[in-house]
Amino acid sequence: MKNYENLKKHFVKISRFNHLASICSWDQAAMMPAGGNAARSEAMAELALHVHDLQNKTELVDWYAGAESEDLSAEQKASLVEMKRVWEDDKIIPAELVEAKSLANSKCEHAWRTQRGENDWAGFLGNFTEVVNLSQQEAKIRAEHAGSSAYDAMLSLYEPGTTTASLDALFADVKTWLPDMVMEISEKQKSEALIKFGSDFPIDAQKKLGLKAMDLLGFDFEHGRLDVSVHPFCGGVPTDVRITTRYDESEFVSAMMGVIHETGHACYEQGLPQHLAGLPAGMARSMGIHESQSLFFEMQVGRSQEFLGLMSPMLSDLFAETNAGAFGADNLAKAYTRVKPGHIRVDADEATYPAHIILRYEIERDLMNGVIEAKDVPELWAQKMQEYLGVDTKGNYKDGCIQDIHWTMGAFGYFPSYTLGAMYAAQFKAAMLKSVDVNAAINAGDLSPIFDWLRTNIWQKASIFSTDDLVTQATGETLNAAYFKAHLQARYL
Amino acid sequence: MKNYENLKKHFVKISRFNHLASICSWDQAAMMPAGGNAARSEAMAELALHVHDLQNKTELVDWYAGAESEDLSAEQKASLVEMKRVWEDDKIIPAELVEAKSLANSKCEHAWRTQRGENDWAGFLGNFTEVVNLSQQEAKIRAEHAGSSAYDAMLSLYEPGTTTASLDALFADVKTWLPDMVMEISEKQKSEALIKFGSDFPIDAQKKLGLKAMDLLGFDFEHGRLDVSVHPFCGGVPTDVRITTRYDESEFVSAMMGVIHETGHACYEQGLPQHLAGLPAGMARSMGIHESQSLFFEMQVGRSQEFLGLMSPMLSDLFAETNAGAFGADNLAKAYTRVKPGHIRVDADEATYPAHIILRYEIERDLMNGVIEAKDVPELWAQKMQEYLGVDTKGNYKDGCIQDIHWTMGAFGYFPSYTLGAMYAAQFKAAMLKSVDVNAAINAGDLSPIFDWLRTNIWQKASIFSTDDLVTQATGETLNAAYFKAHLQARYL
Numbered sequence: 001m002k003n004y005e006n007l008k009k010h011f012v013k014i015s016r017f018n019h020l021a022s023i024c025s026w027d028q029a030a031m032m033p034a035g036g037n038a039a040r041s042e043a044m045a046e047l048a049l050h051v052h053d054l055q056n057k058t059e060l061v062d063w064y065a066g067a068e069s070e071d072l073s074a075e076q077k078a079s080l081v082e083m084k085r086v087w088e089d090d091k092i093i094p095a096e097l098v099e100a101k102s103l104a105n106s107k108c109e110h111a112w113r114t115q116r117g118e119n120d121w122a123g124f125l126g127n128f129t130e131v132v133n134l135s136q137q138e139a140k141i142r143a144e145h146a147g148s149s150a151y152d153a154m155l156s157l158y159e160p161g162t163t164t165a166s167l168d169a170l171f172a173d174v175k176t177w178l179p180d181m182v183m184e185i186s187e188k189q190k191s192e193a194l195i196k197f198g199s200d201f202p203i204d205a206q207k208k209l210g211l212k213a214m215d216l217l218g219f220d221f222e223h224g225r226l227d228v229s230v231h232p233f234c235g236g237v238p239t240d241v242r243i244t245t246r247y248d249e250s251e252f253v254s255a256m257m258g259v260i261h262e263t264g265h266a267c268y269e270q271g272l273p274q275h276l277a278g279l280p281a282g283m284a285r286s287m288g289i290h291e292s293q294s295l296f297f298e299m300q301v302g303r304s305q306e307f308l309g310l311m312s313p314m315l316s317d318l319f320a321e322t323n324a325g326a327f328g329a330d331n332l333a334k335a336y337t338r339v340k341p342g343h344i345r346v347d348a349d350e351a352t353y354p355a356h357i358i359l360r361y362e363i364e365r366d367l368m369n370g371v372i373e374a375k376d377v378p379e380l381w382a383q384k385m386q387e388y389l390g391v392d393t394k395g396n397y398k399d400g401c402i403q404d405i406h407w408t409m410g411a412f413g414y415f416p417s418y419t420l421g422a423m424y425a426a427q428f429k430a431a432m433l434k435s436v437d438v439n440a441a442i443n444a445g446d447l448s449p450i451f452d453w454l455r456t457n458i459w460q461k462a463s464i465f466s467t468d469d470l471v472t473q474a475t476g477e478t479l480n481a482a483y484f485k486a487h488l489q490a491r492y493l
Numbered sequence: 494m495k496n497y498e499n500l501k502k503h504f505v506k507i508s509r510f511n512h513l514a515s516i517c518s519w520d521q522a523a524m525m526p527a528g529g530n531a532a533r534s535e536a537m538a539e540l541a542l543h544v545h546d547l548q549n550k551t552e553l554v555d556w557y558a559g560a561e562s563e564d565l566s567a568e569q570k571a572s573l574v575e576m577k578r579v580w581e582d583d584k585i586i587p588a589e590l591v592e593a594k595s596l597a598n599s600k601c602e603h604a605w606r607t608q609r610g611e612n613d614w615a616g617f618l619g620n621f622t623e624v625v626n627l628s629q630q631e632a633k634i635r636a637e638h639a640g641s642s643a644y645d646a647m648l649s650l651y652e653p654g655t656t657t658a659s660l661d662a663l664f665a666d667v668k669t670w671l672p673d674m675v676m677e678i679s680e681k682q683k684s685e686a687l688i689k690f691g692s693d694f695p696i697d698a699q700k701k702l703g704l705k706a707m708d709l710l711g712f713d714f715e716h717g718r719l720d721v722s723v724h725p726f727c728g729g730v731p732t733d734v735r736i737t738t739r740y741d742e743s744e745f746v747s748a749m750m751g752v753i754h755e756t757g758h759a760c761y762e763q764g765l766p767q768h769l770a771g772l773p774a775g776m777a778r779s780m781g782i783h784e785s786q787s788l789f790f791e792m793q794v795g796r797s798q799e800f801l802g803l804m805s806p807m808l809s810d811l812f813a814e815t816n817a818g819a820f821g822a823d824n825l826a827k828a829y830t831r832v833k834p835g836h837i838r839v840d841a842d843e844a845t846y847p848a849h850i851i852l853r854y855e856i857e858r859d860l861m862n863g864v865i866e867a868k869d870v871p872e873l874w875a876q877k878m879q880e881y882l883g884v885d886t887k888g889n890y891k892d893g894c895i896q897d898i899h900w901t902m903g904a905f906g907y908f909p910s911y912t913l914g915a916m917y918a919a920q921f922k923a924a925m926l927k928s929v930d931v932n933a934a935i936n937a938g939d940l941s942p943i944f945d946w947l948r949t950n951i952w953q954k955a956s957i958f959s960t961d962d963l964v965t966q967a968t969g970e971t972l973n974a975a976y977f978k979a980h981l982q983a984r985y986l
Contacts, residue, residue: 016539019532020513023520031524035715036733039512039770046509050543222528240529277532 003066004076006059007083008279014054015278019237021047026235026242030227052098055090075281078464082280089157092145093138101138101410104130109408121378121397128407132367132374135410139368151368154413158287159420161467164365167416170423170481171358177485179388182351185339185492194334195326198319201252205318209252210245210259212314217263217297218451220270232258234265234294238277241266252319253335256311257302264297265290267451271459282462285470287414291421292428293458299350299422300429300487301450306442308332337491341389343399350422351488355388357419360404364412377401424471426484428458431475496559497569499552500576501772507547508771512730514540519728519735523720545591548583568774571957575773582650585638586631594631594903597623602901614871614890621900622867625860628903632861644861647906651780652913654960657858660909663916663974664851670978672881675844678832678985687827688819691812694745698811702745703738703752705807710756710790711944713763725751727758727787731770734759745812746828749804750795757790758783760944764952775955778963780907784914785921786951792843792915793922793980794943799935801825830984834882836892843915844981848881850912853897857905870894917964919977921951924968 021044028040064087067080108127115124135154142153152164210226224241236242243262247255268284276282284290301307309329316327325331339349345356363380366372372380381401382394393400406414432438436449457474468478514537521533557580560573601620608617628647635646645657703719717734729735736755740748761777769775777783794800802822809820818824832842838849856873859865865873874894878884886893899907925931929942950967961971 013539016536017543019536020517020540023517023533024513027516027520031718032733033715033718035713036717036730039730039732040516043509043512046506047513050510220528222526224529225524225526237529237532239532240525 001070001072003063004070004072004080006063007067010057011083011280012278014051017047017051022235022237029229029233030244055087060087075464079276079279079281082463085160086280092141097134097137101134104134105409109405112402112408116398116402119398121402124402125374129374131408131410135412136368136370149369151365151413154368155416158414158417160286167361171361173481174354175358178354181488182339182341185351188493189339192334195323195331197251197326198321198323199250201249201319203247203249206247206252206255209256209314209318213256213260213311214263216310216447217260218267218447219263223270224266226259232262234262238269238272241269257298257336260302261294261298264294268293268459271455272462273460276462281464285463286467287417288420288424289458289467291417292424293454295421296425296428300425301442303336304442305329305333306439308336310442310445339492341391343391343393344403351492352389353422354419357415359384359388360415364415368412423479423481423484426487427475427480430483494563494565496556497563497565497573499556500560503550504576504773505771507544510540510544515728515730522722522726523737548580553580568957572769572772572774575956578653579773585634590627590630594627597627598902602898605895605901609891609895612891614895617895618867624901624903625867628905629861629863642862644858644906647861648909651907651910653779660854664854666974667847668851671847674981675832675834678844681986682832685827688816688824690744690819691814691816692743694742694812696740696742699740699745699748702749702807702811706749706753706804707756709803709940710753711760711940712756716763717759719752725755727755727762731762731765734762750791750829753795754787754791757787761786761952764948765955766953769955774957778956779960780910781913781917782951782960784910785917788914789918789921793918794935796829797935798822798826799932801829803935803938832985834884836884836886837896844985845882846915847912850908852877852881853908857908861905916972916974916977919980920968920973923976
């Protein structure tokens, strides 16, 4: 097993440099003063270059060839497959294209930060065209190597195993029922009275609330922490997971649910198998499975009336509330399940969210496959927003096609993960219910049976199995959107 | 200038990895949860190994040889000298000795953390003997290379240019007047009434106080921040300086002065010349000069009645104080200049501090030169403490010879920096007074003339000149302990 052991050692070495990159990235977002940015960015770029060199070390070719004929256990074989996948994903793109993409993406992203506020589509298009062109080049190279379509090749960077064919079928089905369901829910909620919350929620108390929620949700504070950043995220490393949120003193609703969402990501990372630490097989399976954990925590647990019932006394302890009944579990559940079509994806509720994703999926798929061009995006956006959500975005690029950061960085193929995650979460919940009384566990304030199921079926399996195998082992079938539809119907209708 | 340029690029590259190491070290001390330590330590060790490889890159030999004959400016020549010094300091120690030292030091330091509390000299000696032996081996190699004594060779790692001969002379003089002066001051202070402070100083308010002091002292918050750690330090990088302190809710005195001290280190780092960023010539001159800046801020500014007069109204604003007059400038100055011989170096006042250092200097010098052995340390310690400070430490190893971390890590040659720093600070103050009305600047609450002098004479000169040249350019002479003596006399007698 000399070759396999060499590969393993090499990946562990790479993971150590990535550990430092993760911590320094977190620091950049959560701690670093503005004046530190230039030198930090240079240091991070130097490290990225070093990691790239390690990933392309000459000896790897021989080690992979040698390892194929070594006597490996099933897990080691799976580990080898994952190492090779990561290695090939990285090495097939020529260094010049990597550099050109990095420059074009940085330029587009940097300019976008002001262009968005100024609703400047024309300015954005100037940079975005180059981003699309270079990503198309990347997609073409990956597609030739994989023998797939251009978009499929990009998709596999985030969701290995998922194809355009499967997404087309999945989303076509969703489009047949979602717009009507959203209208029906909106109609129903019109008559539901919601007691308004006050407007004074001190940050210190909100932080305490978040920490209590994390504690309830099994976050291991010996291996992680909660901080503040402009854009909430989950970073760090499995032994030291860093989650962030942002606070608004006039309301607690967003920060609390944001912390619950990130805690789902964090518990997945903290629950990964330690004996595979540093190896690709020991990492999270995909962006969609990662999102399935954050959305399990947020949608399947966090927004349930049972869980909000647990939070209710904490809210009363921490905040002065003059509107009687505002912090009651029933009212909290209403507040956390309002459905309303809107412009902005990140503000969308769980029922309208898939519409935002399907729209982006259809556009980025056609962009990568060369069916449409960058300049066509706004018209398609406006047309689809009207069709799927009845929302008018014409001329409103700011709250329309330039609202997200993903495309500015060339991350075409990422968006489907959000809705795949929501669907997997609903499917996991349905499977979990066969052996776990979820509501009873939440009502008792001891959610460990829920975490045990997730640890055994998802977290500890990391990337040892393909997504389809992982999901089949956990639920008895591959992705089935019926569970998500049933979840929405049960909760909202 | 091809070879010089190659060297420069290479050192900038190394500095980028060191940047990440600095931030991750700071994180380890100030942010990281305990469970993150094992993986973090592995990642840091991997990075250290990489930096070591870069520092010993084969091409460097040719680049140094080639650069010698290139047409360089005076500053570039100085930069080349510093690069070569750092390179040689690193490369002359064989890899096996570096590794053996690293293991022995880690073992000794780790065990010391419990042995100290248990007053366990015998247990400590078991590990310490090996630390001394390996450091002696290192000292011997360095001495042969430098043509110096063993201790001189170790000293040059922290204070290049300083020799045993100069320290012997310097400290011999101090020993003629310091013990008597300490007794005289103690006697005088017996009759000085001190109004006691209360015992409720909330951490939030103490943090505000520290930030106000930093602001007054010119700390650039665009390029740094203040946090908490068990052992206060100044870390990070010049564009992003991280200082830490620790708070005790029952008193504000230590944390406030600790912040002022670290702010001195921080302003030196923030004031280093940007055009030499990443190069050895652009870094702080020595540990002694670094300490001269922290002690300038603490002793020459922070503990002056004028500066404490500026802090006085802030203290009254932030804390409820029942003892009338406690926060008056006069009383604050008394509290901050109490002199009392004691066991612990880090708790010592500025008058007794040099005695702690001279004692350590004499012992570590003789250890490195093979004049004494590890087992001889306690007896020498007890004898010298009695002689220099009239303090009995017999059998009290905990508050005696195993109180400090330095020797556990093999840092022989470091201690003199503390007293050199105090002396340089007094000498800089005397020179500054020729052109700056220091007290008037402090009284006016605008200390910028002080910082301007330090920036021009110390910070911006980094390591372009030798310590002797730097000090001569700033003050007209090399180190002269008379200024330190005069400072103590003026303040205390």
